[in-house]
Amino acid sequence: MRIGIDFDNTIICYDKVFAAVARQRGLVPEGWEGLKTDVRDHLRSRAGGELAWRGLQGFVYGKGIGGAEIYPGVRKFLAACREAGASVYIVSHKTQFGHQDPDRVDLREAARGWLRTAGLTDTAGAALAAGNIYFEDTLAAKVARLASLGLDIFIDDLVDVFEQPHFPKATRSILFTQSRPPHPAHCEPFATWADICRGVFAA
Template structure:
């Protein structure tokens, strides 16, 4: 099986990261809730939309060291490859932020993967050349198609619902925050899992252990 995985919010977990980075830059009060939405809403409410945009570039470009892995994703990648599946990472993001310093966001993401051994085959990771960072959703979908993926895992239902998503590819919604607990988005039903253990069981079965 050829399995593709999205990067942001599917492999890379940003829980608490925007709060920590915003505190570091003196943008928010310390007692603000730690989720990303609260940070964004606070900055927008006080007329600092530009600071919110710049903060995103800062996190994705300079502070990927604050970011963690979702529990179980490294084990899934290692287990899938151990039993003969081929794993790819396919993501989309701009090359540089919309505002602030011109960090190379693609290289920052690759550095994150390397630092966590996810692109180190000797540690159960994938070969670095199997990680793709495209500039647009449509380019991402074209890559999924060109790679001939049998399954693709993404946190964004709108990506999986795109008409250009290859019909032969099994679409799996990664939904750890239960934003779509019934697996439905705009009338479209998806195979949904709230964690990597569930994905491993669904795709690897007994080989997941």
């Protein structure tokens, strides 16, 4: 079995770090709590908010990535992949440098560093090989990459990926989401990684 997984907001969760950095920068009130999407919507509702949001993204995905967390259940899923002998790939749409980032931090290297620190690569028995990580500049290139890998399953939090015209029809589409339907008919929505694990590996 060949399984592909998106990175941002699928393996890695930025909710707490976005809220923390937004508070530090005075972009939200002291004590403010919310998800990444809540921070985005709050900033975009204000004049100049889009620029502030891009600057926040550039920092969090780069220098601030150490404050991000792994989604609960990802480790168990990867352990199940290893036990089943499945090949696992990360295929992500991630630019090399962030918007409004004066430090020009390499976001792809930051992501690879986070994966190593989290123990998901470069460790004995890791289900994810460092050579199986792909970052692409565009959504179309991401879909082309996952198609070239001949994946049996692809897991992503964005419906847009599965709606791309060249998304391979033979690849099972698993949508990692807590939003309510409707979802595209060919997507299987799962709210947690425990659900995904059961959906993929249930006998």
